[in-house]
Amino acid sequence: MKRQQYFGQIALVLAAALFALPFIPLILASFSFRWHWPDVLPSMWMWEARGTTPFPVGWDYLFSPVSGLGPAFANTVGIGVATAFLATLIALPAARVLARYNFPGKEAVEFFLLVPVIVPQIAVGIGMLMLFIRLGITRSYVGIVLAHLVPTVPYAVRILTSSFQNLDIAYEEQARTLGADRISVLRYVVLPLIMPGLLTALFFGFLISSNVFLLTFLISGGRIETLPTLLFQFIESGAPLDSTTAGLVLIVSIPGLVFLLLSDLLARDGRSIGRTPVASVTVPQRPGGPE
Amino acid sequence: MNRRSKDARAIVLGLAPAVFTLLLLFVGPLLLALVQSFGHAPMFGVQEFLTIRFYRAVLGSRRFQAALWYTVYYALVPTVLSTVVGTALAVAASVRMRGSRFLTFFIRLPLVVPYLVGAALVVALFSNGGLIARLLYLFGVITSTGDFPRILFGAGGWGIMLVYLFKQIPFVFIVVLSVLAGMGPEYREAARTLGAGPWRAFRHVVLPRIMPGIVTSSLLVFAFNFQSYEIPYLLGASYPGTLPVEALRRYQLPNLQRRPEAMAYVMVITAFSGVVLFLYLRAYRRWERSRGSL
Numbered sequence: 001m002k003r004q005q006y007f008g009q010i011a012l013v014l015a016a017a018l019f020a021l022p023f024i025p026l027i028l029a030s031f032s033f034r035w036h037w038p039d040v041l042p043s044m045w046m047w048e049a050r051g052t053t054p055f056p057v058g059w060d061y062l063f064s065p066v067s068g069l070g071p072a073f074a075n076t077v078g079i080g081v082a083t084a085f086l087a088t089l090i091a092l093p094a095a096r097v098l099a100r101y102n103f104p105g106k107e108a109v110e111f112f113l114l115v116p117v118i119v120p121q122i123a124v125g126i127g128m129l130m131l132f133i134r135l136g137i138t139r140s141y142v143g144i145v146l147a148h149l150v151p152t153v154p155y156a157v158r159i160l161t162s163s164f165q166n167l168d169i170a171y172e173e174q175a176r177t178l179g180a181d182r183i184s185v186l187r188y189v190v191l192p193l194i195m196p197g198l199l200t201a202l203f204f205g206f207l208i209s210s211n212v213f214l215l216t217f218l219i220s221g222g223r224i225e226t227l228p229t230l231l232f233q234f235i236e237s238g239a240p241l242d243s244t245t246a247g248l249v250l251i252v253s254i255p256g257l258v259f260l261l262l263s264d265l266l267a268r269d270g271r272s273i274g275r276t277p278v279a280s281v282t283v284p285q286r287p288g289g290p291e
Numbered sequence: 292m293n294r295r296s297k298d299a300r301a302i303v304l305g306l307a308p309a310v311f312t313l314l315l316l317f318v319g320p321l322l323l324a325l326v327q328s329f330g331h332a333p334m335f336g337v338q339e340f341l342t343i344r345f346y347r348a349v350l351g352s353r354r355f356q357a358a359l360w361y362t363v364y365y366a367l368v369p370t371v372l373s374t375v376v377g378t379a380l381a382v383a384a385s386v387r388m389r390g391s392r393f394l395t396f397f398i399r400l401p402l403v404v405p406y407l408v409g410a411a412l413v414v415a416l417f418s419n420g421g422l423i424a425r426l427l428y429l430f431g432v433i434t435s436t437g438d439f440p441r442i443l444f445g446a447g448g449w450g451i452m453l454v455y456l457f458k459q460i461p462f463v464f465i466v467v468l469s470v471l472a473g474m475g476p477e478y479r480e481a482a483r484t485l486g487a488g489p490w491r492a493f494r495h496v497v498l499p500r501i502m503p504g505i506v507t508s509s510l511l512v513f514a515f516n517f518q519s520y521e522i523p524y525l526l527g528a529s530y531p532g533t534l535p536v537e538a539l540r541r542y543q544l545p546n547l548q549r550r551p552e553a554m555a556y557v558m559v560i561t562a563f564s565g566v567v568l569f570l571y572l573r574a575y576r577r578w579e580r581s582r583g584s585l
Binding site: 025096098112117120122130149211252257 | 298299301302304305306307308309310312313316317319320321322323324325327334379380382383384386391392394395396397398399400401402403404405406407408410411412414415416418420421422424425426428429436457460461510511514517518520521525535538539542553554557558560561564565568
């Protein structure tokens, strides 16, 4: 048993190193000015180069208006917040029904509300583009947020259904018998009890939305950039260990990093947000999840 | 009766927003692509519903056949590898020990960043001028960038598969780990106390219980890989692209009258992944039943 544990620990340390280490050269690259073949470390850093070129370098470039990072960041956050709230709002009543009622065809409804996660996004995306052209909402924020609902609503339904399942209906009934009206029951009983699930659904919706590439790429027609579409362009045109791509990669990773830290912090608090919900759902995006 | 009709109303009203949203934004687009693939696309000057000419053009082309083969290959290899490695890591992590929370933080990190971040990392490390090539040069293993094996942009698809592994080993890991956490250590410990070796305890006690998690996660991983666009576009060979890459190429052809070919492509992608997932689930159910009858 002891020996087994030992091997397990070594495997975990190795895996953690393999997944974390690749970020280190990117951090170095983001501060580099010159990092030519075959140097293993940058030969010139951005602060050494600052006076020598008329153009902003590295982080200076990223934070200058030319890079397009500012609007992409704002778009990502704005679209993410809108998507998260809408998806949660849409999923909430459905989750309550799925957790509370039994009815004929329930399994079919559950399946229908999950299947967008598995159906190829390219198929949904191209069809959606046709639809949105007819509706005149391509290249608009409305179009992009609507597109992002497809990968986010299924997760929100799943997360919220499980949190309604954990909420004993007896609490509500008790509050009602004690004379609370519907609004008060919702406000003082239901809402506080499903808050962790609600927060998880919101965070998760934001995270998925901020990771979606293909749907944004198709619907925005290049007019509205988000962090993933900007990163796509940088990778397409940049060299390996290029400083601006490296910097952008680190910025694009921020929402995920914050999500992970928050969920760990709350898990330590003993609240239910975090581990299980994150575990029971994907990105995908894909996955999509997860993207 | 009154109570029942009240319930029915609550059920319909509750489900309506989510169902309606997905009908409009998910079913609608798929149906639109479907009718266009069968020749109803007046937008592009194609009005010959119901024809299978676009499917014929797509399915009969060498390009499609090559794309199909590569798409399956790029999807399957990472699915198998990440399922095995992710499960093994989860089993290793399920034994409580100091610092495991800290370690799993790093393993969960790839899960929450976009696939494109994985692509950038793979480019930085594995391209011919990348960091690994430089390290090999430093140690005298290679003498120029040309000596480094072509990992990216080749038909071998190693770059694509590395990105998938980077994202998906953590995914399988976290799903299986959560199943293991729900199960608790008691079963395994009981099996060990009763004299089962570590492998037997895993094979006969732990594995059957985590099987649903393994099946779900590998299914989602395969479904994702099969339809992914940006990673094969950025890191794959220029010919043949994967099915999604070829689909979008068809869509972007200047000749609008050929756009239904793109629709045929995406319909084939959808149908194919649907069939694969169905067969996989059926095989799993059968396995489960055979186990139950033992």
